[in-house]
Structures are given as C-alpha cells and as structure tokens.
Amino acid sequence: MSDAISIDDIRAAARRLEGHALRTPLLESALLNRAAGRRVLVKAECLQRTGSFKFRGGWSALTALPEDARRRGVIAYSSGNHAQGVAHAAELLGVPAVIVMPADAPALKLANTRAHGAEVVTYDRAGGESREAKGEAIASERGLTIVRPYDEPMVIAGQGTTGLEIAAQARDAGVTRADVLVCTGGGGLASGISLALEAEAPGLRVRTAEPSGFDDWKRSLAAGERLGNPSGATSICDAIVTPCPGELTWPILSRRAGPGLSVTDDEALAAVATAFLRLKIVVEPGGAVALAAALSRGDEIEGDAVIVVATGGNVDPPMFSRALARL
Template sequence: MGLIDQKLLPTAADVDGAAARLKGVAVRTPLINAPVLDERLGARVFLKAEILQRTGSFKFRGAYNRVSQIPADKRSAGVVAYSSGNHAQGVAAAAKLLGMRATIVMPNDAPKAKIARTRGYGAEVVLYDRAGGEDRVSIADRLVKEHGATMVPPFDDPMIIAGQGTIGIEIAEDLDRLGLKPDIVVVGVSGGGLAAGISLGIKSRAPAARLFTAEPEDFDDTLRSFLRGERVANDKATGTICDALMSNTPGEWTFPINKELIGQGISASDEEVGAAVRYAFMELKLVVEPGGAIGLAALLAGKLDNVVDIRGKTVVAILSGGNVDVEMFAKLIAG
C-alpha cells in the first residue's frame, strides 16, 4: 500500500461512532488516582486501567468495533488476525460474542497465558516462529484466502483505531467531571493504533493536551520515525520483556495521525519497566503486564523531565494490559 489518502483517515466522529457501538459491550474502565503517585511525581496523576477491560487489555475495543461491522453475508467465513496476544484475545472474544469463527496467528514465544486464553475464547491458534524469520502477515493472508475470511489487523485499520479512541473519550469525560483537563497524556505504542485513537479522542475534547508515546528502548521506531518525519523500522524482532510492543514499524494508517497529533515520544528500559510493574503491584495493588506499564515506567523514571515540566499538571498514563505470565510476574515483583 502506498501513502494513505488523508481523507480516508479516521476522525473524532469515527471515535464517537465507536463509543456508541461499544456502549454496554466494552467495560468503561476506571481512571485511578493514587496519592502516593501524586506525591512521588509532584503532579495529579491518573492511570487509565485497561487492565480491567474485557480480555485484560484495551485491544477488545478496537477488535469489537471492527468485527461488529463485518457485513452479515461475510460473517459465516469468520475472521483471521495476527497478534502476540492481546489483540488475539480481543478478536477471539469479539468473534465469540458475534457468533463467528476466529483463527489467530500467534508467535510460538508469546506468553503461554495469552495463547491459552485465546484458545479459551474458542479461537483456532496457528503458531509461527518469529525468531526464525517467519512472516505472520503472509501466514494470515494465506488463511484469509483459504477460508474467505475477513482480516482483522492489530492496529492499521480505521475501525480498529476508532475503537481504541474510545479510551480518550472516557479520559476526557471523567476528568471533566472532576473539573480537570488533561495536560499530559502518555500512551504506550507499538504499531500505533492505541496512540492514534486516543489522540483523536483526547484532542477533540481537550485540544491543549500534550501527548507522548512511550516505547521500550531499542524498539523505539515511533520515536525515531517522529524525528525522521517518516516511518522507520526496528533492527530487532525480539529482545524486550514488553512482548506486546514489538511491532517492526509504525502503521501506514496510524503514523500520519500520530505524527500530526502527538509527534513526540520517550522510551524506557526493561529494567525501568520491571520497576514499574513492581511499583504498580506493591504501591497501587494493580497487576500490569510489562508492555502495559511502559507509560508508567517512563513517568517513574523521569523520562519527561527534559521535555516538559509535569509538576502541578494533570497527567494521565494508560495501563494498557494486564495479561502477564505468572512466572514473569513473580520474577518482576521480586525485584
């Protein structure tokens, strides 16, 4: 695919439409404020707890918004998706709710809990070896042709982006009820669907808000793409505890939105992410997977200090998922 026609990109109106579609289906997750975190960072800090979303991550929102719009005459052929785990579960759960078959292509080194839960929603799981260079998109394309199914990509789709954007609407509305506006919003990014959606939802209601993407070190393709003004790729396919944040390059649909509405990013090391997972559990009593803790990790590590003064500001970070293997979680919280 070449350059995306700007007129085809999703808008705030598409996010509003997704919110209506998801009402009563997706969980309206809480926006949590913890005094201990406020004191540590010198700001009013809120955490959007997508760890409490259906399937344990934000991915259900975009998946349901996309799958629910498949025409009735195409539903019998089912859906195909590729994912390291959270999108897999989101698509599997959405398909089950809508009475559709789902086939999910997943890496064989994905967390066992994510593979098991995807199968638990009734999906067929096809494993591939990403470390060995197998291409998940090619595998998924083949399955689509074999079954006549509909592809549901993890992030690079207008309806997926719009579904994730409902998080931004909820953040703005919940803060408004407190008489607040978001000054700074930190969003974890891989392919960029969550960031693109949230930026549309937030900016339509709080245009002065500044958004930042957060990524693992050595997997900061979005940050480097911002600096270059064009999409660049990571050198590595694996090698971070943030298994949900290893997409190779920003999406064709997501990057134009993120470049325009965000345009700035930060990163955190695996050690800093592990510390954030531990902090969330010990201090906030929350279970967060490494990829879901990247925004919190960047805040706790002071990664914004050289970019913006957060003191006295209203700051939001997204806890995007809580699907972590027991063994990994035990290791991280032990320190």
C-alpha cells in the same frame, strides 16, 4: 495520506461498544503522585474485558462487518492481546475466528485465546516467519476477513473510545492540560486516543511510550519520517514490539503527538511492581511502559499532571513474580 478515520467513526464505535466494553477507571494514588512529583492519573485498561484495550478494537471491527463476512469468519495476527480481544468479540458474536500467534508468545496469552474458542495457528517469530503472509494465505484459502491489529480503520475507531473516556474523566478530575502517555506498538491506540482528544479535550496531548530497542515512534517523530527498529533487538514488553509505525497510524500521530518517550525493560518491570503496590492493579511489562516513563522520565514531561494508559494486564505468573521481587 489522509486520516483513516474521523471522530464520527470513534463516536459510532462507542455506541456499538456501549453495554459490551467496560468504562475503565482513571486511578490516582497520593503516594504515586509523590514519587512522580506531579499528579499521575492512570487509565486502567488492564481491567478491560480480556485484560486489555484490544477488546474495544476487536468488537468495533467485527460489529462493523457485513453480516455475510461475519458468517464466513475472521482471522487476526497478534502476539496476544489483539488475539484475545478479537477471539472474545468473535465468541460473543458467534463468529468463527482464527488467530495467528508467535510460538514464543506468553503461555497465558496462547491459552486464553484458545479458551475464547478461537483456532490458534502459530508461526516462528524468532526464525523470521511472516505472520502477515501466513494470515493472508489462510484468509485467501478459507474466505476469512483479516482484522489487523492497528492498520485497520475500525480497530483504530474502537481504540479511540478510550480517548473519549479519558477526556470526560480528566475533566471530572480537574485536569484540562496534560500529556497523555500511551504504550505504543503499531500506534492504533495512540492514534485513536489522539483523534478523540483533539475533538473532546484539546488541552491533552498524546505522547508515545516504548521500550528501548523498539523506540521506532520516538525516532520517527523526531525525524519526521517512518523509521524501523534494528533487527535482533529483544524486550520483555512483547505486546508492543512492532517493526515500525503503521501506515495508517503514522499520518495521524505525526501531526498530533508530542515527542516520544522510551524506557528500559528494568524500568518497565519496576512500573509493574509500582502499579501493584500503589494502585492494586496487575499490568504486564508492555502495558506498563507509559507508567515507567511517568516515573523515570519526569524531566521530559511538562505540567503538574500526567495521564498514563495502563494498556494491558496479561502477564505470565513468572514474569509478575520477577517484577514483585523488586519490592
């Protein structure tokens, strides 16, 4: 399968996002560098609108739709961050939005999605109900356009704008060769970043970072074929617990990504606490696995610098308290 998008799509998405998405900072801490044994540059997408990079993809996808499709409305399915990104983009554009979310999603993510004006329809994730089937049924019934969380070209293009910023910011920081660790579920962000870096900073290489038990990218990249996760696995990293690599994202990353990395839930929690202590940012567990890999898998990373994408900060207070209790 050929790549779903090109660098031109990403640059076009960047133009549509200009003045709407934030250009998030690339943060660095001397104490964090010391703990990791190398420079650690953290792209703080937890500071993006709606608290994650997902706003980029949501805005990109909705602004690329024909006007008649926008008037009818959109539907998305998500555990929370894509939900909020699409809901807020729809809110700003005056587009009706329905979001299918798991009933056991973090309360903060459910509340925020509703607060942005979207209609939230829940499904039984624990019981095996299919969000895709539910979303497609509602889309057919109401004439809505589905905005998928990662297997969607214009979503990938929007996420790829993160890579354009990383390329420019890394150059400013004097880093031209490094691994770029990306928290990865379906692979939309990692794919978009990899395409952007290939064009703008070829010395920077994307590597996927995942929670143990949901390390389908790590295993798939090693095997050279798409592999799924075992049933029954659990993780506190709810934002990135997808079943297998995406159909559109796999061809992109299988050719461009380095070996995958995985961390435990405890290591992700420790990274949440470290991000707060050293960088003064709030990161959810699923958004912290890349930082956790930089701190706990240093022997699997080459070079004097590593770039980490802190992908989201939508963490419930009890989970954040649990992380801070480790300090």
